[in-house]
Amino acid sequence: MAQGALDGLRLIEMGQLIAGPFCGQLMADHGCEVIKVEPPRQPGDATEGDPMRHWGNGKPVWFPVLGRNKKTITLNLRDERGQELLKRLVRRSDFLLENFRPGTLEKWNLGYPELSAENPGLIMIRVSGYGQTGPYAPRAGYGSIGEAMGGIRNLAGDPSAPPSRVGLSIGDSLAATFACLGAIMALHHRHRTGEGQVVDSAIYEAVLAMMESTVPEYTEAGHVRERTGSILPGLAPSNAYPCADADILIGANQDSVFARLCRAMGRPDLASDPRYAGHRARGERQAELDALIADWTRPQKAADVLALMNDHAVPAGKIYKAPDMLTDPHFAAREALVKVAHPEFANLVMQNVVPKLSATPGKVNWAGPDLGAHNHAIYNELLGLSDGEIAELGREGVI
CATH class of the missing domain: 3.30.1540.10 (formyl-coa transferase, domain 3)
Structure with missing residues (x-):
């Protein structure tokens, strides 16, 4: 494995979908050991683990990207034994990442006061729709709602049509990126003081941070930006x-x-x-x-x-689409795309690690693994549970 800048650090990833796990992907890409925690299989349940395992246009190829370079374990956090196992992991980790609705971890006795008591240097990364405080904090929050509240939805699309989606889960990804940035800032603070802290990344605030001068344009000049389609008003051409063909x-x-x-x-x-x-x-x-x-x-x-x-x-x-990217010589020269081995997908190609670091470039070492693929490695080799204990916890639905 190529050494990344975050080699030697360990992150526990909890949560699902994009807003939290994309932060975990960014850190795993650069060498952090990311242990993704997912609920164990339940009898009769048609789905398993993170819903992203089942998403994709045509084939479920989203999780191989989002789960790349991560280790995956199963753990029932609603069970007291599962909570105790998580605390044991926390004692040996640097970060805990989650994107549940605020209050969920506290309901499971896994809030920051409890976890920092286990590890005072722990950096807890929390991604949510509205943040951990304020009157909207308890609300269910999705990326689309954060994009609307942060202002980008009002500016996306043609002025003759209703506000548009930009075609990607941009709010989730922005919140995850700012969460990653905050985690590295908090790590630097810990180097100086030994203290951990909470990184609170809200989707609507991550979008708001990208809104340039839209607010002072209104407060100083009374101007409200609106959709302008493919142009920037006043900037021409x-x-x-x-053209004849595109x-x-x-x-x-x-x-x-x-x-x-x-x-x-x-x-x-x-x-x-x-x-x-x-x-x-x-x-x-x-x-x-x-x-x-x-x-x-x-x-x-x-x-x-x-x-x-x-x-x-x-x-x-x-204006590129996937086929253009795959045949462009600049993409090839900079290795912007990389082919990754996968047991199910023979031609799995995905975006490579960014940004490019000269000394510690990071690497895509493996695609998102199967649910619980690293249960034995983590519970036996890291926490010291015996094979018998692991088997019993499995039978009882704890892992």
Whole structure:
């Protein structure tokens, strides 16, 4: 296994879906030993473990990505014996990650006061819809609701249509990413003081953190941002433009870049035309300018336009889908995608570790494993339970 920057640290991952487990994935990618805790199989239950094990378009390929580099154990946290086993794990761990509804761990006698008593250096990472405090904290929270409350849903989509989803679980992933950042901050604090603490990452606040200057635009100027579709109002030209075989993106709103675009179009005169000379003038005639550029791109092939843009140093690019990523030489050169062995999926390819660290790059060592695949390794080798004890706990539904 390649050594990652977080090698030697251990994280217990509790919870399910995306908001918590994506944080665990980020840390596992960089060498942290992540032990994912899932409920044991129940007789007659059609599903098992984290629901992400059963999600995916066509095939259940989401968990192999989200569960990669993690060890998985089963544990019934509603059982006192399961709670005691978790506390034993906590004594030997650096982090505990959870994304249950606030109050759930406390109901199981597994709140931070109880767990920090077992390990004063424990860093508890808590991801939830609304945070651990405030009047909305007890509410059920999903990523979509946090995206709406944080403001991104109002800005996503075309202004002629209702607010749109961006096509990904962006609220969950943002909250998980900020949770990971908070965990590393808390780890640095522990290095200085020996003290653990709670990292409280709320989905709506993670989205809010990405909202640029939308709030002061209102408080200072009374302006409320609304959906603008594929453009940034007042920044032109920067849009998707049609070609004969595909749409492409061109961004040339800076004066010098716009001049290069005009030369590429065979219209150097446009750069000095009073209607388009200068940032403000182009912004005032944004639709007019976009139509002019679209008339130029429309009869040409996308590859030809992109080659011209590259020759003239104008930022431009295809609008990628998975097949484009798999055949792009830049993706290949940077190993942005990696093929991972899996017993069920013969051609499993997923995104590689980010960011790239020069000395400790991290690595995708294995895809998300089967439910409870590491029960013996954790309960026997780490906690010292005998084979007989493990078998009995299994029969009684504790693990």
